[in-house]
Amino acid sequence: MIKFTLNGTEVETDAPATLRLIDLLRDEFQLIGSKEGCGDGECGTCSVLVNTLVQNSCLIPIGAMEGAEIVTIDGFCESEQFKLLSECYSEAGAVQCGYCIPGMVMASAALLSKNPHPTEDEIREGISGNLCRCTGYNMIVDAIDLAAKKGEGLW
Incomplete structure (x- = not known):
């Protein structure tokens, strides 16, 4: 089980640790504001904040997100x-x-x-x-x- 904070809410998932963050956000959490453009970290359309740093979610395996604070455009748009x-x-x-x-x-x-x-x-x-x-x-x-x-x- 991988636990992290997503747009201010503590969440957990039992998805495989190798699953890309972009896929988890879009498929499991239905957060579709971040898009996959290039799939290899070149374009930035999948950018999210991870512990306040801009990261390409297409490059991050969710196993690396244990305990992280993730903010997507879907959550940020409320600020x-x-x-x-x-x-x-x-x-x-x-x-x-x-x-x-x-x-x-x-x-x-x-x-x-x-x-x-x-x-x-x-x-x-x-x-x-x-x-x-x-x-x-x-x-x-x-x-x-x-x-x-x-x-x-x-x-």
Whole structure:
């Protein structure tokens, strides 16, 4: 039995320890906000927070999650931080097809929680594990910068 915290709730599973976290989240817990894009850790669409760090859930066997605190976009969307990021992504025009957005938002949240006043270079580094084919990144960088400015004290 593997036990961990998922979006603030203690859970357990008897799934095989080698099962990928993305599969467990989507299939057993019906948390479909994180998507599988590449399946090999290159695109970031499956990004979740594990103990506050951005991780690609397609690469993590659930056996490594014993005692971990996992936050998915499905749980994060209930937070004030998400509401601010959502508003700023919209205001900056940073959402087009939307496929990368769950991973980008999770990377944004991780960055801002550790560094509430990042420089442009720090923002670009913070989202560097996430691919976006629509926006060219500038609008996403603008959105994160806007969230940093508007979110004084929130992070």
